Amino acid sequence: MEYIIDKDYADVRLDRYLRKNFPDLSLTEIFKGIRIGKIKVNGKKSKQNYRLQEGDCVKIFFEVKEKDRSEDIPEIDSNIIDDVKKHIVYEDENILIFNKEANMVMHKGSGHQFGISEILKAYLNNPDFNFVNRIDKATSGLVIGAKNLVTARELSEEIRERKIDKKYYIVVNGRIDKRDFIVKSYLKKLEDRVVELDKYEPGAKESISRFKVIRSGKKHTLLEGTLGSGRTHQLRVQLASMGHPIVGDMKYGKEKARFMFLFSHYLKIPKYGIKIELPIPEEYNKVLA
Structure with missing residues:
Protein backbone atom coordinates (compact mmCIF):
# COMPACT_ATOMS: atom_id res chain seq x y z
CA MET A 1 0.00 0.00 0.00
CA ASP A 68 -12.09 6.26 7.85
CA ARG A 69 -11.94 10.03 8.43
CA SER A 70 -15.71 10.38 8.02
CA GLU A 71 -16.07 8.65 11.40
CA ASP A 72 -14.58 11.79 12.98
CA ILE A 73 -17.58 13.86 11.86
CA PRO A 74 -20.32 13.48 14.48
CA GLU A 75 -24.04 13.45 13.75
CA ILE A 76 -25.48 16.65 15.25
CA ASP A 77 -29.07 17.89 15.12
CA SER A 78 -29.45 20.61 12.47
CA ASN A 79 -31.13 22.98 14.96
CA ILE A 80 -28.06 22.82 17.21
CA ILE A 81 -25.79 23.50 14.22
CA ASP A 82 -27.92 26.47 13.12
CA ASP A 83 -27.77 27.98 16.62
CA VAL A 84 -23.99 27.61 16.87
CA LYS A 85 -23.41 29.04 13.36
CA LYS A 86 -24.76 32.38 14.61
CA HIS A 87 -21.66 32.81 16.75
CA ILE A 88 -19.19 32.65 13.86
CA VAL A 89 -17.68 36.14 13.43
CA TYR A 90 -15.10 35.36 10.73
CA GLU A 91 -14.58 32.55 8.24
CA ASP A 92 -12.34 31.96 5.22
CA GLU A 93 -10.91 28.85 3.54
CA ASN A 94 -8.41 28.25 6.36
CA ILE A 95 -9.64 29.91 9.55
CA LEU A 96 -12.85 30.23 11.55
CA ILE A 97 -13.21 32.67 14.48
CA PHE A 98 -15.96 31.88 16.98
CA ASN A 99 -17.53 34.08 19.64
CA LYS A 100 -18.15 31.65 22.51
CA GLU A 101 -20.86 32.30 25.05
CA ALA A 102 -20.03 31.78 28.73
CA ASN A 103 -20.58 28.18 29.88
CA MET A 104 -20.41 26.75 26.37
CA VAL A 105 -18.06 23.75 26.36
CA MET A 106 -15.42 23.68 23.65
CA HIS A 107 -14.89 19.91 23.42
CA LYS A 108 -16.80 16.75 24.28
CA GLY A 109 -16.08 14.98 27.57
CA SER A 110 -16.79 15.51 31.26
CA GLY A 111 -20.43 14.57 30.81
CA HIS A 112 -20.87 16.38 27.47
CA GLN A 113 -21.60 14.32 24.35
CA PHE A 114 -20.21 17.09 22.14
CA GLY A 115 -18.83 20.61 22.35
CA ILE A 116 -18.46 23.53 19.94
CA SER A 117 -15.57 21.79 18.17
CA GLU A 118 -17.67 18.73 17.29
CA ILE A 119 -20.64 20.88 16.21
CA LEU A 120 -18.43 22.91 13.86
CA LYS A 121 -16.90 19.74 12.40
CA ALA A 122 -20.43 18.69 11.50
CA TYR A 123 -21.29 22.15 10.12
CA LEU A 124 -18.15 22.23 7.95
CA ASN A 125 -18.27 18.49 7.17
CA ASN A 126 -14.56 18.61 7.95
CA PRO A 127 -12.85 16.13 10.31
CA ASP A 128 -9.68 18.23 10.35
CA PHE A 129 -11.30 21.28 11.96
CA ASN A 130 -9.98 22.07 15.41
CA PHE A 131 -9.51 24.99 17.76
CA VAL A 132 -5.89 26.07 18.19
CA ASN A 133 -6.53 27.92 21.43
CA ARG A 134 -9.10 27.48 24.14
CA ILE A 135 -10.67 29.49 26.92
CA ASP A 136 -12.23 28.32 30.17
CA LYS A 137 -15.82 27.09 30.07
CA ALA A 138 -16.88 30.09 32.17
CA THR A 139 -15.04 32.58 29.93
CA SER A 140 -16.68 34.05 26.83
CA GLY A 141 -15.34 35.54 23.64
CA LEU A 142 -13.14 34.90 20.62
CA VAL A 143 -11.48 31.56 19.93
CA ILE A 144 -9.51 30.55 16.83
CA GLY A 145 -10.27 27.47 14.72
CA ALA A 146 -8.23 25.99 11.87
CA LYS A 147 -9.81 24.10 8.96
CA ASN A 148 -6.72 22.11 8.02
CA LEU A 149 -3.59 20.71 9.63
CA VAL A 150 -1.20 23.14 7.93
CA THR A 151 -3.05 26.20 9.24
CA ALA A 152 -3.37 24.59 12.68
CA ARG A 153 0.41 24.16 12.88
CA GLU A 154 1.05 27.71 11.64
CA LEU A 155 -1.39 29.26 14.10
CA SER A 156 -0.06 27.16 16.98
CA GLU A 157 3.42 28.45 16.22
CA GLU A 158 2.17 32.04 16.10
CA ILE A 159 0.57 31.53 19.54
CA ARG A 160 3.76 29.99 21.00
CA GLU A 161 5.81 32.91 19.70
CA ARG A 162 3.30 35.44 21.15
CA LYS A 163 2.56 36.91 17.71
CA ILE A 164 -1.22 36.86 18.16
CA ASP A 165 -2.69 39.72 20.21
CA LYS A 166 -5.67 39.08 22.49
CA LYS A 167 -7.45 41.44 24.88
CA TYR A 168 -10.19 40.86 27.45
CA TYR A 169 -12.96 42.93 28.99
CA ILE A 170 -13.22 42.13 32.70
CA VAL A 171 -15.55 43.31 35.46
CA VAL A 172 -14.06 42.99 38.93
CA ASN A 173 -15.29 43.58 42.45
CA GLY A 174 -14.41 46.95 43.96
CA ARG A 175 -13.10 50.21 42.56
CA ILE A 176 -9.56 50.48 41.18
CA ASP A 177 -8.13 54.00 41.21
CA LYS A 178 -5.15 53.38 38.92
CA ARG A 179 -5.57 54.19 35.23
CA ASP A 180 -3.38 51.28 34.17
CA PHE A 181 -1.12 48.80 35.91
CA ILE A 182 1.00 45.68 35.35
CA VAL A 183 0.94 42.53 37.47
CA LYS A 184 4.04 40.36 37.43
CA SER A 185 4.10 37.26 39.60
CA TYR A 186 4.62 33.50 39.60
CA LEU A 187 1.70 31.12 39.14
CA LYS A 188 1.72 27.48 40.16
CA LYS A 189 -0.84 24.76 39.41
CA LEU A 190 -2.09 22.71 42.32
CA GLU A 191 -4.62 19.89 42.08
CA ASP A 192 -7.75 21.88 41.26
CA ARG A 193 -6.65 25.51 41.22
CA VAL A 194 -3.78 27.91 40.56
CA VAL A 195 -2.00 29.95 43.24
CA GLU A 196 0.02 33.15 42.96
CA LEU A 197 3.50 33.35 44.46
CA ASP A 198 5.69 36.38 45.13
CA LYS A 199 8.86 34.52 44.18
CA TYR A 200 9.88 31.51 42.17
CA GLU A 201 9.64 27.97 43.45
CA PRO A 202 9.77 24.67 41.53
CA GLY A 203 6.75 24.23 39.28
CA ALA A 204 5.92 27.95 39.19
CA LYS A 205 5.92 30.01 35.98
CA GLU A 206 6.48 33.73 35.59
CA SER A 207 3.26 35.49 34.53
CA ILE A 208 2.76 39.04 33.30
CA SER A 209 -0.57 40.81 32.73
CA ARG A 210 -1.36 44.38 31.75
CA PHE A 211 -4.57 46.13 32.75
CA LYS A 212 -6.29 49.39 31.81
CA VAL A 213 -9.29 50.84 33.65
CA ILE A 214 -12.11 51.49 31.16
CA ARG A 215 -14.87 52.58 33.53
CA SER A 216 -15.74 52.50 37.23
CA GLY A 217 -19.10 51.97 38.89
CA LYS A 218 -20.16 52.18 42.52
CA LYS A 219 -19.04 48.66 43.41
CA HIS A 220 -17.30 47.36 40.29
CA THR A 221 -14.61 48.29 37.77
CA LEU A 222 -14.42 47.45 34.07
CA LEU A 223 -10.90 46.60 32.94
CA GLU A 224 -9.24 45.69 29.69
CA GLY A 225 -6.65 42.99 30.25
CA THR A 226 -3.78 41.87 28.02
CA LEU A 227 -1.77 38.72 28.60
CA GLY A 228 2.01 39.00 28.52
CA SER A 229 2.12 35.23 29.08
CA GLY A 230 -0.48 32.52 28.67
CA ARG A 231 -0.91 30.68 31.97
CA THR A 232 -3.94 28.77 33.18
CA HIS A 233 -6.41 31.08 34.98
CA GLN A 234 -3.81 33.86 34.83
CA LEU A 235 -6.10 36.91 34.85
CA ARG A 236 -8.48 35.30 37.33
CA VAL A 237 -5.81 34.45 39.89
CA GLN A 238 -3.83 37.68 39.67
CA LEU A 239 -6.91 39.90 40.04
CA ALA A 240 -8.25 37.82 42.93
CA SER A 241 -4.87 38.07 44.68
CA MET A 242 -5.14 41.87 44.38
CA GLY A 243 -8.46 41.75 46.23
CA HIS A 244 -10.45 42.40 43.04
CA PRO A 245 -11.79 39.01 41.90
CA ILE A 246 -13.77 38.77 38.67
CA VAL A 247 -17.53 38.99 39.13
CA GLY A 248 -19.04 35.52 38.78
CA ASP A 249 -15.74 33.69 39.33
CA MET A 250 -16.73 31.22 42.03
CA LYS A 251 -13.36 29.45 42.07
CA TYR A 252 -11.32 32.51 43.04
CA GLY A 253 -14.02 34.97 44.13
CA LYS A 254 -17.33 35.09 45.99
CA GLU A 255 -19.80 37.26 44.07
CA LYS A 256 -22.32 35.07 42.25
CA ALA A 257 -23.59 35.95 38.79
CA ARG A 258 -25.23 34.21 35.82
CA PHE A 259 -21.80 33.96 34.22
CA MET A 260 -18.21 35.07 34.75
CA PHE A 261 -17.50 38.60 33.51
CA LEU A 262 -14.40 37.73 31.47
CA PHE A 263 -14.78 38.33 27.74
CA SER A 264 -12.12 37.88 25.04
CA HIS A 265 -13.15 40.80 22.83
CA TYR A 266 -10.08 41.56 20.68
CA LEU A 267 -8.03 39.37 18.37
CA LYS A 268 -5.30 40.29 15.91
CA ILE A 269 -3.46 37.75 13.74
CA PRO A 270 -0.96 39.74 11.64
CA LYS A 271 0.23 36.72 9.62
CA TYR A 272 -3.26 36.33 8.15
CA GLY A 273 -4.28 39.99 8.20
CA ILE A 274 -7.14 39.34 10.64
CA LYS A 275 -8.29 41.85 13.24
CA ILE A 276 -11.55 41.53 15.17
CA GLU A 277 -12.81 43.78 17.94
CA LEU A 278 -16.17 43.20 19.63
CA PRO A 279 -18.01 45.83 21.71
CA ILE A 280 -18.47 45.81 25.47
CA PRO A 281 -21.39 43.45 26.23
CA GLU A 282 -24.51 45.20 27.49
CA GLU A 283 -24.50 43.08 30.67
CA TYR A 284 -21.10 44.56 31.56
CA ASN A 285 -22.45 48.10 31.38
CA LYS A 286 -25.49 47.14 33.47
CA VAL A 287 -23.46 45.69 36.34
CA LEU A 288 -21.44 48.94 36.52
CA ALA A 289 -24.54 51.13 36.93
Whole structure:
Protein backbone atom coordinates (compact mmCIF):
# COMPACT_ATOMS: atom_id res chain seq x y z
CA MET A 1 0.00 0.00 0.00
CA GLU A 2 1.35 3.40 -1.03
CA TYR A 3 0.36 6.81 0.32
CA ILE A 4 1.47 10.14 -1.16
CA ILE A 5 1.98 12.87 1.44
CA ASP A 6 0.01 16.05 0.81
CA LYS A 7 0.62 19.49 2.32
CA ASP A 8 -1.46 18.69 5.42
CA TYR A 9 1.18 16.24 6.61
CA ALA A 10 4.29 18.08 5.44
CA ASP A 11 6.79 18.37 8.33
CA VAL A 12 4.90 15.78 10.42
CA ARG A 13 6.95 12.95 11.95
CA LEU A 14 6.59 9.61 10.21
CA ASP A 15 5.52 7.78 13.38
CA ARG A 16 2.87 10.41 14.16
CA TYR A 17 1.51 10.27 10.61
CA LEU A 18 1.17 6.49 10.89
CA ARG A 19 -0.43 6.64 14.34
CA LYS A 20 -3.03 9.17 13.20
CA ASN A 21 -3.98 7.45 9.95
CA PHE A 22 -3.68 3.82 10.99
CA PRO A 23 -5.13 3.60 14.53
CA ASP A 24 -5.09 -0.21 14.49
CA LEU A 25 -1.28 -0.10 14.47
CA SER A 26 0.30 0.03 17.91
CA LEU A 27 3.40 2.12 18.47
CA THR A 28 5.38 -1.09 18.89
CA GLU A 29 4.22 -2.30 15.46
CA ILE A 30 5.01 1.09 13.91
CA PHE A 31 8.53 1.22 15.35
CA LYS A 32 9.24 -2.39 14.35
CA GLY A 33 7.86 -1.87 10.84
CA ILE A 34 10.10 1.18 10.33
CA ARG A 35 13.13 -0.58 11.81
CA ILE A 36 12.97 -3.75 9.69
CA GLY A 37 11.95 -1.96 6.48
CA LYS A 38 8.32 -3.02 6.36
CA ILE A 39 7.49 0.69 6.25
CA LYS A 40 9.56 2.78 3.85
CA VAL A 41 9.64 6.37 2.61
CA ASN A 42 10.47 6.92 -1.06
CA GLY A 43 11.58 3.31 -1.33
CA LYS A 44 14.15 3.58 1.45
CA LYS A 45 14.31 2.68 5.12
CA SER A 46 13.67 5.70 7.30
CA LYS A 47 13.62 6.71 10.93
CA GLN A 48 10.56 7.14 13.12
CA ASN A 49 11.31 10.85 13.66
CA TYR A 50 11.78 11.60 9.95
CA ARG A 51 9.71 14.65 9.04
CA LEU A 52 7.65 13.96 5.95
CA GLN A 53 7.75 16.27 2.95
CA GLU A 54 4.96 17.01 0.50
CA GLY A 55 5.14 14.43 -2.29
CA ASP A 56 6.88 11.76 -0.20
CA CYS A 57 5.68 8.21 -0.85
CA VAL A 58 5.06 6.11 2.26
CA LYS A 59 4.83 2.41 1.48
CA ILE A 60 3.57 -0.19 3.96
CA PHE A 61 4.47 -3.80 3.14
CA PHE A 62 1.69 -5.49 5.12
CA GLU A 63 -2.08 -5.33 5.40
CA VAL A 64 -3.45 -2.60 7.64
CA LYS A 65 -6.75 -0.73 7.72
CA GLU A 66 -6.61 2.99 7.02
CA LYS A 67 -8.72 5.18 9.26
CA ASP A 68 -12.09 6.26 7.85
CA ARG A 69 -11.94 10.03 8.43
CA SER A 70 -15.71 10.38 8.02
CA GLU A 71 -16.07 8.65 11.40
CA ASP A 72 -14.58 11.79 12.98
CA ILE A 73 -17.58 13.86 11.86
CA PRO A 74 -20.32 13.48 14.48
CA GLU A 75 -24.04 13.45 13.75
CA ILE A 76 -25.48 16.65 15.25
CA ASP A 77 -29.07 17.89 15.12
CA SER A 78 -29.45 20.61 12.47
CA ASN A 79 -31.13 22.98 14.96
CA ILE A 80 -28.06 22.82 17.21
CA ILE A 81 -25.79 23.50 14.22
CA ASP A 82 -27.92 26.47 13.12
CA ASP A 83 -27.77 27.98 16.62
CA VAL A 84 -23.99 27.61 16.87
CA LYS A 85 -23.41 29.04 13.36
CA LYS A 86 -24.76 32.38 14.61
CA HIS A 87 -21.66 32.81 16.75
CA ILE A 88 -19.19 32.65 13.86
CA VAL A 89 -17.68 36.14 13.43
CA TYR A 90 -15.10 35.36 10.73
CA GLU A 91 -14.58 32.55 8.24
CA ASP A 92 -12.34 31.96 5.22
CA GLU A 93 -10.91 28.85 3.54
CA ASN A 94 -8.41 28.25 6.36
CA ILE A 95 -9.64 29.91 9.55
CA LEU A 96 -12.85 30.23 11.55
CA ILE A 97 -13.21 32.67 14.48
CA PHE A 98 -15.96 31.88 16.98
CA ASN A 99 -17.53 34.08 19.64
CA LYS A 100 -18.15 31.65 22.51
CA GLU A 101 -20.86 32.30 25.05
CA ALA A 102 -20.03 31.78 28.73
CA ASN A 103 -20.58 28.18 29.88
CA MET A 104 -20.41 26.75 26.37
CA VAL A 105 -18.06 23.75 26.36
CA MET A 106 -15.42 23.68 23.65
CA HIS A 107 -14.89 19.91 23.42
CA LYS A 108 -16.80 16.75 24.28
CA GLY A 109 -16.08 14.98 27.57
CA SER A 110 -16.79 15.51 31.26
CA GLY A 111 -20.43 14.57 30.81
CA HIS A 112 -20.87 16.38 27.47
CA GLN A 113 -21.60 14.32 24.35
CA PHE A 114 -20.21 17.09 22.14
CA GLY A 115 -18.83 20.61 22.35
CA ILE A 116 -18.46 23.53 19.94
CA SER A 117 -15.57 21.79 18.17
CA GLU A 118 -17.67 18.73 17.29
CA ILE A 119 -20.64 20.88 16.21
CA LEU A 120 -18.43 22.91 13.86
CA LYS A 121 -16.90 19.74 12.40
CA ALA A 122 -20.43 18.69 11.50
CA TYR A 123 -21.29 22.15 10.12
CA LEU A 124 -18.15 22.23 7.95
CA ASN A 125 -18.27 18.49 7.17
CA ASN A 126 -14.56 18.61 7.95
CA PRO A 127 -12.85 16.13 10.31
CA ASP A 128 -9.68 18.23 10.35
CA PHE A 129 -11.30 21.28 11.96
CA ASN A 130 -9.98 22.07 15.41
CA PHE A 131 -9.51 24.99 17.76
CA VAL A 132 -5.89 26.07 18.19
CA ASN A 133 -6.53 27.92 21.43
CA ARG A 134 -9.10 27.48 24.14
CA ILE A 135 -10.67 29.49 26.92
CA ASP A 136 -12.23 28.32 30.17
CA LYS A 137 -15.82 27.09 30.07
CA ALA A 138 -16.88 30.09 32.17
CA THR A 139 -15.04 32.58 29.93
CA SER A 140 -16.68 34.05 26.83
CA GLY A 141 -15.34 35.54 23.64
CA LEU A 142 -13.14 34.90 20.62
CA VAL A 143 -11.48 31.56 19.93
CA ILE A 144 -9.51 30.55 16.83
CA GLY A 145 -10.27 27.47 14.72
CA ALA A 146 -8.23 25.99 11.87
CA LYS A 147 -9.81 24.10 8.96
CA ASN A 148 -6.72 22.11 8.02
CA LEU A 149 -3.59 20.71 9.63
CA VAL A 150 -1.20 23.14 7.93
CA THR A 151 -3.05 26.20 9.24
CA ALA A 152 -3.37 24.59 12.68
CA ARG A 153 0.41 24.16 12.88
CA GLU A 154 1.05 27.71 11.64
CA LEU A 155 -1.39 29.26 14.10
CA SER A 156 -0.06 27.16 16.98
CA GLU A 157 3.42 28.45 16.22
CA GLU A 158 2.17 32.04 16.10
CA ILE A 159 0.57 31.53 19.54
CA ARG A 160 3.76 29.99 21.00
CA GLU A 161 5.81 32.91 19.70
CA ARG A 162 3.30 35.44 21.15
CA LYS A 163 2.56 36.91 17.71
CA ILE A 164 -1.22 36.86 18.16
CA ASP A 165 -2.69 39.72 20.21
CA LYS A 166 -5.67 39.08 22.49
CA LYS A 167 -7.45 41.44 24.88
CA TYR A 168 -10.19 40.86 27.45
CA TYR A 169 -12.96 42.93 28.99
CA ILE A 170 -13.22 42.13 32.70
CA VAL A 171 -15.55 43.31 35.46
CA VAL A 172 -14.06 42.99 38.93
CA ASN A 173 -15.29 43.58 42.45
CA GLY A 174 -14.41 46.95 43.96
CA ARG A 175 -13.10 50.21 42.56
CA ILE A 176 -9.56 50.48 41.18
CA ASP A 177 -8.13 54.00 41.21
CA LYS A 178 -5.15 53.38 38.92
CA ARG A 179 -5.57 54.19 35.23
CA ASP A 180 -3.38 51.28 34.17
CA PHE A 181 -1.12 48.80 35.91
CA ILE A 182 1.00 45.68 35.35
CA VAL A 183 0.94 42.53 37.47
CA LYS A 184 4.04 40.36 37.43
CA SER A 185 4.10 37.26 39.60
CA TYR A 186 4.62 33.50 39.60
CA LEU A 187 1.70 31.12 39.14
CA LYS A 188 1.72 27.48 40.16
CA LYS A 189 -0.84 24.76 39.41
CA LEU A 190 -2.09 22.71 42.32
CA GLU A 191 -4.62 19.89 42.08
CA ASP A 192 -7.75 21.88 41.26
CA ARG A 193 -6.65 25.51 41.22
CA VAL A 194 -3.78 27.91 40.56
CA VAL A 195 -2.00 29.95 43.24
CA GLU A 196 0.02 33.15 42.96
CA LEU A 197 3.50 33.35 44.46
CA ASP A 198 5.69 36.38 45.13
CA LYS A 199 8.86 34.52 44.18
CA TYR A 200 9.88 31.51 42.17
CA GLU A 201 9.64 27.97 43.45
CA PRO A 202 9.77 24.67 41.53
CA GLY A 203 6.75 24.23 39.28
CA ALA A 204 5.92 27.95 39.19
CA LYS A 205 5.92 30.01 35.98
CA GLU A 206 6.48 33.73 35.59
CA SER A 207 3.26 35.49 34.53
CA ILE A 208 2.76 39.04 33.30
CA SER A 209 -0.57 40.81 32.73
CA ARG A 210 -1.36 44.38 31.75
CA PHE A 211 -4.57 46.13 32.75
CA LYS A 212 -6.29 49.39 31.81
CA VAL A 213 -9.29 50.84 33.65
CA ILE A 214 -12.11 51.49 31.16
CA ARG A 215 -14.87 52.58 33.53
CA SER A 216 -15.74 52.50 37.23
CA GLY A 217 -19.10 51.97 38.89
CA LYS A 218 -20.16 52.18 42.52
CA LYS A 219 -19.04 48.66 43.41
CA HIS A 220 -17.30 47.36 40.29
CA THR A 221 -14.61 48.29 37.77
CA LEU A 222 -14.42 47.45 34.07
CA LEU A 223 -10.90 46.60 32.94
CA GLU A 224 -9.24 45.69 29.69
CA GLY A 225 -6.65 42.99 30.25
CA THR A 226 -3.78 41.87 28.02
CA LEU A 227 -1.77 38.72 28.60
CA GLY A 228 2.01 39.00 28.52
CA SER A 229 2.12 35.23 29.08
CA GLY A 230 -0.48 32.52 28.67
CA ARG A 231 -0.91 30.68 31.97
CA THR A 232 -3.94 28.77 33.18
CA HIS A 233 -6.41 31.08 34.98
CA GLN A 234 -3.81 33.86 34.83
CA LEU A 235 -6.10 36.91 34.85
CA ARG A 236 -8.48 35.30 37.33
CA VAL A 237 -5.81 34.45 39.89
CA GLN A 238 -3.83 37.68 39.67
CA LEU A 239 -6.91 39.90 40.04
CA ALA A 240 -8.25 37.82 42.93
CA SER A 241 -4.87 38.07 44.68
CA MET A 242 -5.14 41.87 44.38
CA GLY A 243 -8.46 41.75 46.23
CA HIS A 244 -10.45 42.40 43.04
CA PRO A 245 -11.79 39.01 41.90
CA ILE A 246 -13.77 38.77 38.67
CA VAL A 247 -17.53 38.99 39.13
CA GLY A 248 -19.04 35.52 38.78
CA ASP A 249 -15.74 33.69 39.33
CA MET A 250 -16.73 31.22 42.03
CA LYS A 251 -13.36 29.45 42.07
CA TYR A 252 -11.32 32.51 43.04
CA GLY A 253 -14.02 34.97 44.13
CA LYS A 254 -17.33 35.09 45.99
CA GLU A 255 -19.80 37.26 44.07
CA LYS A 256 -22.32 35.07 42.25
CA ALA A 257 -23.59 35.95 38.79
CA ARG A 258 -25.23 34.21 35.82
CA PHE A 259 -21.80 33.96 34.22
CA MET A 260 -18.21 35.07 34.75
CA PHE A 261 -17.50 38.60 33.51
CA LEU A 262 -14.40 37.73 31.47
CA PHE A 263 -14.78 38.33 27.74
CA SER A 264 -12.12 37.88 25.04
CA HIS A 265 -13.15 40.80 22.83
CA TYR A 266 -10.08 41.56 20.68
CA LEU A 267 -8.03 39.37 18.37
CA LYS A 268 -5.30 40.29 15.91
CA ILE A 269 -3.46 37.75 13.74
CA PRO A 270 -0.96 39.74 11.64
CA LYS A 271 0.23 36.72 9.62
CA TYR A 272 -3.26 36.33 8.15
CA GLY A 273 -4.28 39.99 8.20
CA ILE A 274 -7.14 39.34 10.64
CA LYS A 275 -8.29 41.85 13.24
CA ILE A 276 -11.55 41.53 15.17
CA GLU A 277 -12.81 43.78 17.94
CA LEU A 278 -16.17 43.20 19.63
CA PRO A 279 -18.01 45.83 21.71
CA ILE A 280 -18.47 45.81 25.47
CA PRO A 281 -21.39 43.45 26.23
CA GLU A 282 -24.51 45.20 27.49
CA GLU A 283 -24.50 43.08 30.67
CA TYR A 284 -21.10 44.56 31.56
CA ASN A 285 -22.45 48.10 31.38
CA LYS A 286 -25.49 47.14 33.47
CA VAL A 287 -23.46 45.69 36.34
CA LEU A 288 -21.44 48.94 36.52
CA ALA A 289 -24.54 51.13 36.93
